[in-house]
Amino acid sequence: SHSVQSTNVPMSQRSDYVDLCRNIIRDMDLYGVCVLDNFLGYQRGMTVLDEVLNLYNMGVFKDGQLVRNKASNNLKTIRGDQIIWVDGREDCCKQIGQLISDVDAVVMGSNKMNDNGKLGNYTINGRTKAMVACYPGHGSHYVKHVDNPNKDGRCITAIYYLNKDWDIKENGGLLRIFPEGWSDQVADIEPLFDRILFFWSDRRNPHEVQPAFKTRYAITLWYFDGNEKEEAGRRFQHASDLNSMQVP
Ligand SMILES: Cc1cc(NC(=O)CCC(=O)O)nc(C)c1Br
Numbered sequence: 001s002h003s004v005q006s007t008n009v010p011m012s013q014r015s016d017y018v019d020l021c022r023n024i025i026r027d028m029d030l031y032g033v034c035v036l037d038n039f040l041g042y043q044r045g046m047t048v049l050d051e052v053l054n055l056y057n058m059g060v061f062k063d064g065q066l067v068r069n070k071a072s073n074n075l076k077t078i079r080g081d082q083i084i085w086v087d088g089r090e091d092c093c094k095q096i097g098q099l100i101s102d103v104d105a106v107v108m109g110s111n112k113m114n115d116n117g118k119l120g121n122y123t124i125n126g127r128t129k130a131m132v133a134c135y136p137g138h139g140s141h142y143v144k145h146v147d148n149p150n151k152d153g154r155c156i157t158a159i160y161y162l163n164k165d166w167d168i169k170e171n172g173g174l175l176r177i178f179p180e181g182w183s184d185q186v187a188d189i190e191p192l193f194d195r196i197l198f199f200w201s202d203r204r205n206p207h208e209v210q211p212a213f214k215t216r217y218a219i220t221l222w223y224f225d226g227n228e229k230e231e232a233g234r235r236f237q238h239a240s241d242l243n244s245m246q247v248p
């Protein structure tokens with residue numbers, strides 16, 4: 001993981017912007033996973049957390065949908081996260097909107113900056129809205145899964161974490177990625193405040209959220225590869241798949 005110097009200038013004007021993008025390109029090419037700490041800096045991180053807490057206290061989060069648990073073959077609550085989709089222009093989400101444009105800046109910057117003008121051979125041309133998620137913390141978890149197993153167009157998952165003073169031993173909530181091809185290695189990522197994580201959304205990165213015992217917040221964006229999304233649009237797509245993503 002890399003640490004970002006905290007300043008308050010917009011991302012693309014930062015002095016270390018180019019380095020940040022190069023770090024993302026290198027880590028994504030080498031590992032398919034990249035972690036940046038102190039992404040917004042403490043002050044701005046706190047303003048984003050305040051907006052998320054405000055949304056949560058307004059009671060606008062919805063329960064994540066139930067997913068059939070193949071093992072027990074009955075409809076069981078196997079994901080405890082509560083979610084709300086935000087596009088960042090709402091009055092109550094201006095700071096989340098700033099976070100989104102900073103993530104856009106580094107993802108699009110990395111996409112342009114790579115020698116062949118592509119990040120991992122993708123042409124990123126869009127993204128979903130921001131999915132703000134909260135794990136209530138009574139052992140809520142998320143079973144091992146792949147974000148995009150069937151080429152729906154999503155190529156990069158970006159997750160920004162908001163959890164201050166998080167003690168993984170006490171609070172759990174570890175994100176464990178099982179990178180394909182690294183048979184015995186796993187990537188254990190603690191959901192720490194002002195940390196951002198990028199990983200390829202496809203079958204290269206099955207991942208799970210281990211049970212959390214303290215309220216755990218995260219904001220996720222999925223970036224689209226133009227060609228794959230175009231192709232997916234042509235193929236029959238179950239309405240539920242499209243429902244689970246909201247595109248601005
Ligand atoms: C709605 C939805 C959420 C997630 N979230 C995570 O994997 C948790 C990552 C973390 O919070 O560390 N993944 C998928 C494929 C869907 Br769909």
Ligand SMILES: [Fe+3]
Nearest residue numbers: 145146147207
């Ligand atoms: Fe996921």
